[in-house]
Amino acid sequence: MPADGSLERLRREGRIVIVGASLAGLRAAETLRAEGFTGSLTLIGDESAEPYDRPPLSKQVLLGRAAADRTTLPRRREIDATWRLGVAATGLDMAARTVRLADGDQVEYDRLLITTGVRARPWPHELEADLDGVFVLRDRDDAARLHARLRAGPRRVLVIGAGFTGSEIASACRERGLPVTVVERGAAPLVGALGAVVGEVAAALQRAHGVDLRCGAMVTRLEGDSAGRLCRAHLADGETVDADVAVVALGATRNTEWLAGSGLGAGPRGIACDAGCRAFDASGIVTDDIFAAGDVARSPHPLFGYQFLSLEHWGNAVAQAEIAAHNMIHASADRRPHLNVPAFWSSQFGVNIKSVGVPPMGEQLLIAQGALAERRFTGVYGYQGRIIAAVTFDQTKWLDFYQRQIESAAPFPPAFTTVDRRAEGLHPVPAGFPDPSQPTHGPTVTVSGYSPTDRRITFTPARA
Numbered sequence: 001m002p003a004d005g006s007l008e009r010l011r012r013e014g015r016i017v018i019v020g021a022s023l024a025g026l027r028a029a030e031t032l033r034a035e036g037f038t039g040s041l042t043l044i045g046d047e048s049a050e051p052y053d054r055p056p057l058s059k060q061v062l063l064g065r066a067a068a069d070r071t072t073l074p075r076r077r078e079i080d081a082t083w084r085l086g087v088a089a090t091g092l093d094m095a096a097r098t099v100r101l102a103d104g105d106q107v108e109y110d111r112l113l114i115t116t117g118v119r120a121r122p123w124p125h126e127l128e129a130d131l132d133g134v135f136v137l138r139d140r141d142d143a144a145r146l147h148a149r150l151r152a153g154p155r156r157v158l159v160i161g162a163g164f165t166g167s168e169i170a171s172a173c174r175e176r177g178l179p180v181t182v183v184e185r186g187a188a189p190l191v192g193a194l195g196a197v198v199g200e201v202a203a204a205l206q207r208a209h210g211v212d213l214r215c216g217a218m219v220t221r222l223e224g225d226s227a228g229r230l231c232r233a234h235l236a237d238g239e240t241v242d243a244d245v246a247v248v249a250l251g252a253t254r255n256t257e258w259l260a261g262s263g264l265g266a267g268p269r270g271i272a273c274d275a276g277c278r279a280f281d282a283s284g285i286v287t288d289d290i291f292a293a294g295d296v297a298r299s300p301h302p303l304f305g306y307q308f309l310s311l312e313h314w315g316n317a318v319a320q321a322e323i324a325a326h327n328m329i330h331a332s333a334d335r336r337p338h339l340n341v342p343a344f345w346s347s348q349f350g351v352n353i354k355s356v357g358v359p360p361m362g363e364q365l366l367i368a369q370g371a372l373a374e375r376r377f378t379g380v381y382g383y384q385g386r387i388i389a390a391v392t393f394d395q396t397k398w399l400d401f402y403q404r405q406i407e408s409a410a411p412f413p414p415a416f417t418t419v420d421r422r423a424e425g426l427h428p429v430p431a432g433f434p435d436p437s438q439p440t441h442g443p444t445v446t447v448s449g450y451s452p453t454d455r456r457i458t459f460t461p462a463r464a
Contacts (some may be wrong), residue, residue, distance in 0.1 A: 010110060011329050014039040017099055017107055019089045020115030020255075021045025023053070023314065024294030024321035028113055029079045031325035041081040042107055044099065046088035047139060055314060057143035058165055059347060062172040064151065068144035089116070092262040094281070097289065110289065111328045114259075114271060114279070115321065117295040118252035118312060123160075128222040133230030135247045137165060149245055150176055157181070158233050158243035160219050162189035164346045166249030167202065171348040174209050181212040181241050183219050183233075186434060194355070194391055196432025197365050198379060201372050201393065209349045214239075222246060252312060254296050264290065270298040270310045275337035277324035291328055293320040299338060303406065304358050304388070313344045341403050351375060354396050356403045357389025360436075364428035366413050369420040370395055378402070381431055382412030 016032060018025045021043045029041055045051075052071040060066035084101065091100035098106045120138035123129035133154075135146045150157070150173065157173045159166045162184035173180045186192060188199030189206060206213045214235070221234040233241045259266040264287075265280035266272070271292040272280045277299065279290040294317040298310040311320075319340040327335040345354040362381025370377030370393075378398045381389040387410045390402035405414070413428050 007329070007331055010039065011037050012039060014110040014329075015042070015108060016040070016111045016113070016328065017042045017044065017109035018113045018115060019044045019099060020113075020117055020294070020296070021047065021051050021083070021085060022115050022117050022294060022317070023051055023073060024115035024117070024317040025113070026051040026073055026079075027076075027318050028115065028293060028321035028325040029081055030076045031322045032329065033077060033079050035326060035329060037329050039110075041079060042084060042109075043081050044084045044087065044089055044101065044107065046086070046102075048086035049140065050083070050085065052140055054138075057140060058137055058168040059172065061140070061143040062147050062150060062169065063175060064147065068140040068147065071140055089258050092259055092264060094263050094287075094290070112290045113321075113324055113328065114290070114292045114296060115294045115317075116255035116258075117317075118254050120248070121250040121253050123222065123246075123248045123250075125222070128224070129248075130228075131222060131224040131230045132228055133243075133245050134222060135245065137169065137247060137249070138252075146245075146247065150178065154178065154243070154245040156241070156243040156245075158183065158219075158241055158246040159249060160233075160246060161249035161251070162186070162202075162206075162213070162215070163193065163249060163251060164190065164344075164348075166247070167206070167348050168346060169247050169249060170206065170211055171209070174211060174349070179212070180210075181214065181243065182206065183214045183217050183235065183241070185218045186215065187432075188215055189213070191432070191434055192360070194359050194379075195362065195365060195381075196434075197372070197429060198391060199432070201375055205349050205351060205375055252295070254310070256296065269308075270296050272308065273297050273299045275299055275301070275339070276327045276335050277320060277338060278327070291324040293317065293324040302337075302339065303341065303409075304361060307361070309342070309358065311342050313342055315343050316340060341406055343399075343403075351393055352396060353391065353393055354399055355389060355391040356399050357381065357387075357406045359389040359391060359431075360433055361388050362431040362433065364412070365431040366428045367422070367424050368414060369398060371422050371424065380405075380412065380414060382428060385412055386410065387412045387414065 051073045061068050088102045089099050090102050098108050120136035156179045159170045159182045162182050170180050170182050189202040191199035218236040219233045220236050223232045225231045254270045256266040263282050273292045277291045278286045279292050295312045298308045300306040301309050320338050323338040343356045359381050361383045364382045366380045368378050368380045376394045378395045379391045387405045
């Protein structure tokens with residue numbers, strides 16, 4: 001597009017490229033067409049499959065209730081796009097407005113949307129990671145291979161990491177009747193996502209279902225037999241675990257390496273963008289032709305102190321993609337901010353866990369309904385005197401109410417009483433989140449950026 005090209009011409013004849021043929025990429029493409037974009041649309045993805053749904057991979061697919069190749073996302077509408085699947089993006093030239101591909105081709109754009117998401121963090125020792133029986137779970141090929149191995153009936157499954165993915169995998173294994181050992185370096189499962197108080201409930205839940213749960217532990221080495229098959233794991237405390245299947249659930253890595261040297265503000269934490277999904281360049285200046293959405297994006301949220309949030313949530317990927325698509329083809333006055341309240345869900349060991357807000361920002365926790373011991377409760381998180389998040393175990397009906405409390409910056413602890421508040425819910429307790437500098441497995445929200453309340457930094461005027 002010429003620099004003086006009108007917005008109307010962009011809508012009619014422009015070239016929009018989406019790198020990341022994912023949930024976010026697909027929903028953005030559909031939104032572009034729904035809002036009147038009639039120019040050329042190209043979707044680039046490193047996987048050969050069209051966009052598919054990932055949450056079923058650690059649930060229905062591992063249990064054999066759905067085939068991995070039957071998880072393709074439904075289409076909301078026809079998008080009349082050029083698909084470049086099975087070829088990764090390897091570089092970006094912001095000046096020339098081109099995306100370089102692994103096959104040597106280059107794709108020109110007038111507007112670029114990056115939805116490259118995340119990938120599973122592999123076992124760090126390459127030779128051990130290549131042992132027969134060592135798995136990660138991110139894409140549907142991973143899920144198909146792991147399902148086949150679980151169906152064959154391994155002697156024991158080792159799950160390394162007790163975040164949401166690791167816990168869901170352990171749950172699927174126990175539902176299949178397989179012996180499972182879970183090793184988590186944090187104090188409890190889900191501790192990085194929900195804190196130690198709720199993490200202890202998750203730990204009791206796993207043990208009640210027969211999981212051999214080892215917290216405060218770390219796998220240091222995976223050992224194979226003479227044929228290259230996994231046979232045992234060595235822990236930092238000198239213990240060993242005999243297992244012929246190990247699933248590495250050590251969290252995710254954002255797919256930004258291909259942007260190195262491009263001049264875009266991208267790194268291990270993701271792509272920095274404003275509330276309208278416009279990406280920043282490396283100098284902190286917002287671009288107007290490059291946008292980001294989904295797991296790879298990090299943007300400020302006014303409800304949460306304008307902290308930059310990176311969200312690994314299904315709902316966020318959809319909502320942010322729709323905002324990005326709208327803003328790509330509208331004038332500044334008509335653009336919208338991404339203000340969606342984060343939410344996630346997980347089903348494990350027969351319990352439905354759902355949350356709204358940003359629990360890792362919580363300083364205190366109040367059990368507003370139900371009881372921890374019954375594993376049926378609503379926990380409300382407080383931060384600087386206001387409600388910042390809520391989590392429910394089998395009490396989903398309360399979430400809409402607490403979302404409204406978060407949106408209105410309602411005070412914490414809640415001033416109202418409820419019909420099902422027990423003695424343990426009379427006073428807040430520390431939520432028990434670990435020091436963010438200490439690694440744990442499980443946060444689905446990463447909070448980064450400058451906090452206005454942080455007074456540790458001082459500025460000294462330069463002396464003449």
